[in-house]
Amino acid sequence: MPAATKPTPKSVLISESCLQKRIRELGTQIAADYENQELVLLGVLRGSVLFFADLSRAIFDAQLETPGREVQIRFEFVQLTSYHNSTQPATVELIRGGSNYLKQRHILIIEDIVDTGQTLDFLYEHLSPLNPKTVKVCTLLDKPSQRRVPVTIDYIGFEVPDAFVVGYGLDYAQQYRNLPYIALLESV
Ligand code: IMP
Numbered sequence: 001m002p003a004a005t006k007p008t009p010k011s012v013l014i015s016e017s018c019l020q021k022r023i024r025e026l027g028t029q030i031a032a033d034y035e036n037q038e039l040v041l042l043g044v045l046r047g048s049v050l051f052f053a054d055l056s057r058a059i060f061d062a063q064l065e066t067p068g069r070e071v072q073i074r075f076e077f078v079q080l081t082s083y084h085n086s087t088q089p090a091t092v093e094l095i096r097g098g099s100n101y102l103k104q105r106h107i108l109i110i111e112d113i114v115d116t117g118q119t120l121d122f123l124y125e126h127l128s129p130l131n132p133k134t135v136k137v138c139t140l141l142d143k144p145s146q147r148r149v150p151v152t153i154d155y156i157g158f159e160v161p162d163a164f165v166v167g168y169g170l171d172y173a174q175q176y177r178n179l180p181y182i183a184l185l186e187s188v
Contacts, residue, residue, distance in 0.1 A: 008185070008186065009166050009167060009176055009179060009183030009184065009185055009186075010183065010184060010185075010186040011183060011184050011186070012181050012182070012183050013160065013165060013181075013182045013183055013184050014158055014160075014168075014181060014182040015181050016180040016181045018158075019054075019140075019157070019168060019180075019181065019182065020054065022157050022158065023051070023054050023055055023058050023140075023157065024058050024061070024062075026055060026058065026138065026155055026157060027055055027057075027058025027059045027060075027061060027062045028058070028062040028065075029155065030055075030059050030062075030071070030108065030138065030155065031059045031062035031063055031066070031069060031071050032062075032066075032069070034071045034106065034108075035069050035070070035071065036069070036070055036071075037071060037072070037106055038071075038072040038074065038105065038106065039071050039072065039073055039074070039105075039106050039107075039108055040074045040075075040076050040101070040102060040105045040106065040107045040108070041055075041056055041073060041074070041075055041076070041108055041110055042076045042077070042078060042102070042107050042108065042109050042110060043075070043076070043077045043078075043110045044077075044078055044079075044080060044109065044110065044111050044112070044119065044123070045077050045078065045079040045080075045097075046079070046169070046171075046177070047111075047112030047113065047169045047170050047171065047177075048110045048111055048112045048140070048169060049169050049177075050168050050169040050177075051110060051112060051140045051157075051168065051169055052110045055110065055138070056073060056075070059071055059073060060073070074101075074105075076097065076098075076099065076101060076102060077097050078094060078096070078097030078098045078123065078126075079094075079095040079096045079097055080092055080093065080094055080095060080119055080122065080123070081093050081095055082118065082119060092118055092119055092121075092122035094122075094126060098126055098127070098130075100130070102127065102130045102132060103130045103131060103132070104130075104131060104132065104133055105132055105133060106132070106133050106134045107127065107132045107133075107134065107135045107136070108136050108137070108138055108154075109123060109135065109136070109137045109138065110138050110139075111137065111138070111139040111140070112139070112140055112141065112168075112169050112170050113139060113140065113141040113142070113143060113160070113165070113170060114137075114139045114141070114142050114143065114147075114151065114153060115143045115146045115147075116146050116147060116148040116149060117147050117148060117149035117150065117151040118148065118149055120137060120149075120151045120153075121149040121151060124151075136154040136155070137151070137152065137153045137154050137155070138153075138154060138155035138156075139153055139155070139156055139157065140157040140158070140168070140169075141156075141157060141158055141159075141160045141165065141170075141182070142156045142157075142158070142159045142160070143159075143160050143161075143162065144159065145161070145162040146162060158182075160182075163184050163185075164184070164185040165182050165183065165184060165185065166179065166182070166183055166185050167179030167180070167181050167182045167183045168180065168181060168182050170182070172185050
């Protein structure tokens with residue numbers, strides 16, 4: 001009997017240095033856009049964790065480079081899950097997070113990847129009763145070819161092709177999250 005094929009990350013799609021360079025650019029842009037304001041970075045667990053950490057430090061570094069520019073950053077997290085099957089759109093559910101602290105704040109949702117758009121759509125609905133001052137979205141990766149729900153994305157790190165990617169927080173069956181780069185997942 002042939003051994004079961006286990007998908008493995010093969011080719012590097014976005015290198016560590018490219019990721020870090022682009023994240024510094026995003027940090028500079030966000031620091032300028034939210035100058036002298038309080039901003040809640042709302043991380044979507046678990047995939048955004050590495051991006052969240054590096055982006056929040058990039059915003060801080062950008063402030064150091066421009067004295068007088070200050071963004072007061074707060075951290076909040078939500079954890080969502082989605083169930084897919086072949087015939088129905090995904091059902092997204094909130095597992096935890098989304099506290100009252102978000103009321104009347106400027107919120108920047110930090111995502112690892114926007115694929116169908118259903119997670120973001122759900123999150124917008126969830127945040128709406130909290131009456132935030134503003135809600136914007138920053139995603140490391142955008143896979144527009146898979147979009148089912150139209151969503152507005154304010155900051156995009158990279159657009160990726162219609163392929164399953166892993167690394168830098170993104171997983172396949174909870175594996176490969178700690179790769180420092182983005183790789184294409186291929187079967188062996
Ligand atoms: P959406 O609701 O379809 O936009 O899906 C967003 C979520 O699906 C992301 O936060 C990821 O957790 C997951 N996802 C979508 N595409 C990929 C991929 O290529 N690799 C790993 N996770 C993915």
